[in-house]
Amino acid sequence: MKKEEDSREKSLQALTAIFQRGDFGLAITEAKKVIKDHQSATAVNILALAHKRLGEIDRSVEIYENLLINNPSNTMFLANLGNIYSDQGRLTEAQELFEKVLSVDANHINAYLGLGNVYVMQAKNDLALRLYEKMQSEVRDIPAEQLQKINYRVAEIYRKGGEEHFDAAIKHYGLSNQRLSMSHRLECIYRSKNKAVYEKEAAALSELGHIDPLIAAVQTHASIRYGFQDRNAFCTDSFRFISHSKLSASEGFDRGLTDRLLTLAHELESSPQALINKGGQSAGNLFLLNDPAISKIKAIIESRIAHYREKYQQFDAGLISKWPPQTTLHGWFIDLKKGGSLGSHMHKEGWLSGSLYLKLSKPEGASEGNIIFDLDGGNYPADDRDFPSKELDIEEGDIVLFPSSIFHKTVPFSATERRVTLAFDVKPDLLVRA
Ligand SMILES: [Fe+2]
Known part of the structure; x- marks a missing residue:
């Protein structure tokens, strides 16, 4: 025995x-x-x-x-x-x-x-x-x-509770060591303390060689607000890294695939999303669903990401040079109804983000349903400074790839049909250090 x-x-x-x-x-x-x-x-x-x-x-x-x-x-x-x-x-x-x-x-x-x-x-x-x-x-x-x-x-719950809870959030982030702990701590400090306190904390964090989209968003914002050079290690002058193109039938993006994805978008259980006005977002990671249409669109997106990395290979940015060794592709649907829109946000847990437009009908030349990138967002204090923004003219079948650090939102639309987007993030699996 x-x-x-x-x-x-x-x-x-x-x-x-x-x-x-x-x-x-x-x-x-x-x-x-x-x-x-x-x-x-x-x-x-x-x-x-x-x-x-x-x-x-x-x-x-x-x-x-x-x-x-x-x-x-x-x-x-x-x-x-x-x-x-x-x-x-x-x-x-x-x-x-x-x-x-x-x-x-x-x-x-x-x-x-x-x-x-x-x-x-x-x-x-x-x-x-x-x-x-x-x-x-x-x-x-x-x-x-x-x-x-x-x-x-x-700490996350306190941060989401608003500025009066930021001191509690800062304390709890300081007691944790998750991937975004230090970046969120800096973000709360930036939003609630003065310039001198922010600069000291930002310098200490840079010393550690920390790099992620959230700290980049905060540092870029602070550089415009306070008028100093943006030295964030993720990517500066980030609009250069927005890539907008069309998907084609030759790479497998055809009517049958789009229809199946639209059906899935309709069927999935949705998760409340405070930023969405008139619409819903699918819960969980849609790439975990076992469906031939999901495998097919995943392969198309992965090929586009590989192409993106090649295209920007010569650019000096941690986004490219410090690409995480192990990543997971995470995706979800955003299904907006007439008059719907998605408020300003960035993808702190991502690295490279994207959106793929499955359904969008708009009058010729209108900006309805377009995506707007902005260096201001997150309720960060702007002190009446001008922050650059960039609007992309979006059509059905378009794909946009962008650094996860850039704030973005959509222009509300009036078409009676739904506006359905498949959004995705390349997410680092492991702690990323410089
Ligand atoms: Fe987004």
Whole structure:
């Protein structure tokens, strides 16, 4: 018996090591052998996670759903499936699973984090804040890494609560070490403190070699407002990096594909989006959906991104030279109704962003439904300075790629038909340092 346990333990260790080094294909093969030899639930979990990491989400969901038939109260399976549902935008189902985990194990940190995440995606920020407070008072011995994650989420909620909560936000960002902690901290300082305090904090952050779209947006804004040279490491003179062109049938962008994408845009569960007036945004990452149209449009976008990187190769900008080693393409639909518009924003979690126009009807020569890029935004204090802006004349079938640091919004339109955009971000997977 002891021999069998040793062999099982060894097999699981080897399998975990394969998964952790990122060889997901081999992890699937090996997991199946371990499951056959030892009937291990841990191996089945690794099998499901490996499918998830390879983008085979449906397979992963199927494995968890099957596992839960015989193990309906297994907290690991419930929480992992909850995370997948959450990623897919199936928020109600995700919430039910996380609540079930917490009813079985009131100290389950990942379920708290998952449920808080669902609340935030549902714009229930007060509920999320109370949940994180409850977690910190009731769960003992929370690991430092998890505490930092919680502090970041709490800081986010305070920041979104408005300027009177910025001191609390600055404090909680300072207690966290997530990718955007320091940039958001600087942003809150820029919005609420004086020039001298901002300059000191910005210089300290530059010393660390920090680079991301958010700090770039803040630094560019401050350089115009205070009249000094923009030295942000991401990209200066950022309008040069906006690339606008048309998609063609020869690259696979045809009527059939557009129609299928429009149907999907209509069917997906939407997530509240404060910036959208008269319309909705699909929840989760649409590139996780298993549909031939999604795979096809993903390949087209990936090819355009590769071309973009080539086109700007000679430009001196961290955007190109410090392109993150590992990235994920994240996409969502924005479906606007008559008179709808999308307010000014930038994509802080992105690196390179884009929009692809699936449906847009407008009178000849009108600016309705166009996209406007602007170096002013985010409710940053502008002190009556003039900030450059640039409007692109958009037509159906256009694709626009731009640095995620630039603020942008749409011009409201009056057509009775919907205006449907597929928006996307190339997101860095790992912490990016200069
Ligand atoms: Fe956007």
